[in-house]
Amino acid sequence: MTNNFLVGIESPHGRLRIRVPRTLQLPNRYLSLNLPDTPHNRQLAETIAQRLSDDLADGSFDRSFKTYVSKFLPHKPVSPHLLMEIFDSYAASRTDLSSTTHAIDFAKIRRKLHRCPFQYLSQSAQIIDWAMMQLSADGAKRFLLQLRAACHWAQSSDFIDDNPFCDLPKFKKTLPTAPAPFTCCEQNLIIDAFENSHTYAYYTEFVKFLFFTGARPSEAIALNWEHISPDLKIITFSQAVVEGIRKDTKTHLPRRFPTNSTLQQLFERIRPIRYKPTQAVFPGPKGSLIQQHNFTTRAWRTTLRALPLRYRPPYSMRHTFITTCLEKGISVSQVAYWVGNSPKTIWQHYAGVICIQDVPTCD
Secondary structure: OOOOOOOOOOOHHEEEEEEEEEEOOOOOOOOEEEEEEHHHHHHHHHHHHHHHHHHHHHOOOOOOOOHHHHHHHOOOOOHEEEHHHHHHHHHHHHOOOOOOHHHHHHHHHEEEEEHOOEHHHHHHHHHHHHHHOOOHHHHHHHHHHHHHHHHHHHHHHOOOOOOOOOOOOOOOOOOOOOOOOOOHHHHHHHHHHHHOOOOOHHHHHHHHHHHHHOOHHHHHHEEHHHHEOOOOOEEEOOOEEEEOEEOOOOOOEEEEOOOOHHHHHHHHOOOOOOOOOOOOOEEEOOOEEOOOOHHHHHHHHHHHOOOOOOOOOOOOOHHHHHHHHHHHOOOOHHHHHHOOHHHHHHHHHHHOOOOOOOOOOOO
């Protein structure tokens, strides 16, 4: 916003325009730049706005805007044809999406775009070929569908004439990967390895907690002492931390988890004598929140690859808890509530995983 004559910059639907004072009584008080709201274009808009303000101050303001169009916008802008700018403008317009979608999902698309050697809309065929050859099937699908959505938005906003990503190739259906739980012996082996590690013993209680509750790692990282009842008998899972961003759980619903004596003893060992309710139950080594990526790539991967077992990611601790509960006869609905899933999800993913010793007969 400039100072003298309240010449403003606006960005409705991600498109830049200049607003002049209402007191001028112009038929149209907006100068549309027809540019997406990117840092580069925003700087140009500020230059134009300052020029308008100066002209208003010295009485040389061109009420038709033609002077400013010819000086600053002599040609049809090519920036809308840069795919990165289109995607950035599209992302900026999606104020309805969560902060994690912007910080994580959209960031992944940007990283893939940076890697892609083709950057212009006119190179859409090469971009599609690159994605299909260089990315995984699921990664290519997500990448190209987001580009299609961005270009659909750009077309409806009159940034581009056509959406070249309208007709994408058919994607092969990827079958969901079956859960790969650890056996009881493998679980004990992993816990022992962390306990005896000179480098990563710090994470032992965190690893035990994941095995003993089936919590998502993001939910365990988000736990504060205010989420543990004073008598240590109830855990309330109501938040998750993803890429450093705190949000509600995956199901958007809090759940209460009853602790057993093993978990209560775990909490007794790690609960400080003096603590704040907002203090993390499982802080990182330096006192801040555990960085899930660092834990996985350093502590977890290093520890497991030194063991005589097949490597599986940390999420398999959750699979281990669920399958153990089901094999011990705990009802599907109860297990589903404890871990924050629907019974349908539990049936779909775990029915073929649990070990049934005997097929029942009808006497």
